[in-house]
Amino acid sequence: MSDTRTAAPAPTAAPAGGAEPMLAVRGVKTFYGNIMALKGVDVDVHRGEIVTLIGSNGAGKSTLMMTIFGQPRAREGQIVYDGRDITKMPTHEIAHLKIAQSPEGRRIFPRMTVFENLQMGASVDGFGHFDEDLLKVFDLFPRLKERINQRGGTLSGGEQQMLAIGRALMSRPRLLMLDEPSLGLAPLIVKQIFDAIRELNRAEGLTVFLVEQNAFHALKLAHRGYVLVNGLVTMTGAGRELLERPEVRAAYLEGGKH
Amino acid sequence: MDVFIQQLINGLTLGSIYGLIAIGYTMVFGIIGMVNFAHGDVFMVSSFIALICFLLVTTVLGITSIFLALAIVLVVAMFFTSLTNWAIERVAYRPLRGSFRLAPMISAIGMSIFLANFVQVSQGPRNKPVPPMVTDVIVLMDNNGYQVTLAWKQVIIMAVTAVLLMGFWYLVQKTSLGRAQRAVEQDRKMAALLGINVDHTISLTFVIGAALAAVAGVMYLMYYGVAHFADGFVPGVKAFTAAVLGGIGSLPGAVLGGLLIGLIEVFWSAYFSIEYKDVAAFSILAITLIFMPQGLLGRPEVEKV
Numbered sequence: 001m002s003d004t005r006t007a008a009p010a011p012t013a014a015p016a017g018g019a020e021p022m023l024a025v026r027g028v029k030t031f032y033g034n035i036m037a038l039k040g041v042d043v044d045v046h047r048g049e050i051v052t053l054i055g056s057n058g059a060g061k062s063t064l065m066m067t068i069f070g071q072p073r074a075r076e077g078q079i080v081y082d083g084r085d086i087t088k089m090p091t092h093e094i095a096h097l098k099i100a101q102s103p104e105g106r107r108i109f110p111r112m113t114v115f116e117n118l119q120m121g122a123s124v125d126g127f128g129h130f131d132e133d134l135l136k137v138f139d140l141f142p143r144l145k146e147r148i149n150q151r152g153g154t155l156s157g158g159e160q161q162m163l164a165i166g167r168a169l170m171s172r173p174r175l176l177m178l179d180e181p182s183l184g185l186a187p188l189i190v191k192q193i194f195d196a197i198r199e200l201n202r203a204e205g206l207t208v209f210l211v212e213q214n215a216f217h218a219l220k221l222a223h224r225g226y227v228l229v230n231g232l233v234t235m236t237g238a239g240r241e242l243l244e245r246p247e248v249r250a251a252y253l254e255g256g257k258h
Numbered sequence: 259m260d261v262f263i264q265q266l267i268n269g270l271t272l273g274s275i276y277g278l279i280a281i282g283y284t285m286v287f288g289i290i291g292m293v294n295f296a297h298g299d300v301f302m303v304s305s306f307i308a309l310i311c312f313l314l315v316t317t318v319l320g321i322t323s324i325f326l327a328l329a330i331v332l333v334v335a336m337f338f339t340s341l342t343n344w345a346i347e348r349v350a351y352r353p354l355r356g357s358f359r360l361a362p363m364i365s366a367i368g369m370s371i372f373l374a375n376f377v378q379v380s381q382g383p384r385n386k387p388v389p390p391m392v393t394d395v396i397v398l399m400d401n402n403g404y405q406v407t408l409a410w411k412q413v414i415i416m417a418v419t420a421v422l423l424m425g426f427w428y429l430v431q432k433t434s435l436g437r438a439q440r441a442v443e444q445d446r447k448m449a450a451l452l453g454i455n456v457d458h459t460i461s462l463t464f465v466i467g468a469a470l471a472a473v474a475g476v477m478y479l480m481y482y483g484v485a486h487f488a489d490g491f492v493p494g495v496k497a498f499t500a501a502v503l504g505g506i507g508s509l510p511g512a513v514l515g516g517l518l519i520g521l522i523e524v525f526w527s528a529y530f531s532i533e534y535k536d537v538a539a540f541s542i543l544a545i546t547l548i549f550m551p552q553g554l555l556g557r558p559e560v561e562k563v
């Protein structure tokens with residue numbers, strides 16, 4: 001574990017501190033029918049940061065990820081991206097601002113091949129860098145290359161997860177949102193994915209907003225973290241700092257090592 | 259044997275027309291889960307557009323080459339029928355999206371009645387004839403007076419259908435438009451997340467379905483030489499049967515179903531009774547729905563997601 005520790009960026013080195021955030025979620029309330037799933041959430045993601053959101057099942061993490069894309073729409077509050085209010089913007093236009101999401105449940109197109117799924121990811125980028133980006137994704141997940149003509153619906157869960165992340169990367173996002181990327185993956189692949197996220201962030205300055213059950217890894221990777229409980233942010237701070245807090249350890253890191 | 263070959267030719271011709279209409283049913287069902295009851299009437303409207311256009315082209319413009327005239331009629335009918343269907347989707351179905359599931363279907367029934375009545379009032383309740391367009395026939399066999407013939411118009415129908423289906427297949431399978439269409443069909447929300455404009459894609463589906471129905475409308479007009487305001491219903495239901503038989507949502511299924519329904523209809527008429535040919539088609543609809551609701555090429559219900 002000590003090797004990852006040294007490779008990780010120092011938690012205090014969060015870039016662009018003080019400047020206007022790339023993504024600002026302000027007092028967002030989201031409803032499913034009459035049930036309020038988000039009860040006024042504030043989250044900032046700055047350029048070049050890795051930010052993670054942790055919380056137990058049903059806390060509203062995926063709801064926040066989808067609300068940023070207007071699915072469902074925030075009933076109150078504001079979502080600002082790059083200085084633009086995107087709260088009421090149509091979902092597909094939000095995608096064209098180069099925000100990409102690998103959503104909960106992966107949502108692979110089941111009757112399209114791996115290749116076509118990746119093509120779908122590249123549609124907002126206009127296919128200008130398709131071959132180059134495809135090689136990058138295959139570098140990251142050689143497994144996808146072997147399965148290139150297989151239909152998405154017949155991939156294993158882990159392969160689908162790789163495809164969902166690869167598809168998100170194909171759009172050349174400026175903000176990459178990942179909802180539980182480690183779900184269903186073998187520990188070795190999880191490490192690979194987390195290393196890849198760190199590397200994309202370090203080398204290309206990619207901004208990442210990450211939802212994770214795997215709080216230990218996520219908080220170690222992230223510059224900053226938020227803890228969501230029942231639709232409200234209860235704690236925020238540098239990743240390592242949260243990792244040390246007894247409340248966090250008790251609630252999300254029970255069992256010590258993960 | 260002679261009768262068999264003759265009916266095979268006739269059945270494939272008729273089946274091509276049903277197949278072209280069936281694609282519109284199956285695509286719309288695939289993408290928004292709605293049985294578009296007005297689709298048969300859109301087909302009927304296209305044959306009237308073709309009729310008017312044909313008369314204008316041959317009389318006003320004085321074009322004498324029948325193939326040039328047909329080509330113009332085909333393009334014009336495809337364009338205006340697509341426009342009509344695009345408008346129908348905008349006014350009658352899109353506002354009901356997100357409403358209860360039956361709402362757009364009820365709206366479609368209303369639209370079907372509207373189209374049939376509009377044509378009845380504006381074009382009259384009788385059969386509208388056009389002058390015969392293509393009359394040449396090829397005699398394939400002659401057995402003591404029973405001739406097996408292949409009419410040129412049958413050749414045209416099968417050839418045009420085959421070419422357009424290939425173009426359509428290419429569009430859906432190989433272009434980004436087609437990919438977007440399939441993506442919306444498979445997971446609308448994810449498609450939007452990837453930057454696909456879902457509303458435009460659904461409109462496009464209606465436009466493509468109408469264009470193919472218009473091809474069927476032109477072929478129908480050329481084959482039978484008449485257009486009638488009520489002609490949306492029976493061919494419409496048969497094409498719908500074809501879509502269900504092939505497996506609703508499946509594009510190859512729609513074509514296969516169309517050909518089968520065409521063949522069943524003509525063979526039934528030839529060997530059993532012509533009066534009951536429509537009953538044959540409707541019985542197949544009922545039997546398919548009861549015993550094989552997923553159809554011949556329909557996908558199995560369970561799918562790993």
Ligand SMILES: Nc1ncnc2c1ncn2[C@@H]1O[C@H](COP(=O)(O)OP(=O)(O)OP(=O)(O)O)[C@@H](O)[C@H]1O
Nearest residue numbers: 032035037055056057058059060061062063064104
């Ligand atoms: N489509 C929906 N309709 C109604 N309620 C919903 C819907 N989606 C989510 N909810 C509810 O909203 C709350 C938040 O759900 P959400 O999926 O955002 O949780 P989560 O933090 O992502 O949980 P998990 O870690 O299990 O993925 C839950 O109580 C859930 O039951």
Ligand SMILES: [Mg+2]
Nearest residue numbers: 061062063104
């Ligand atoms: Mg979730």
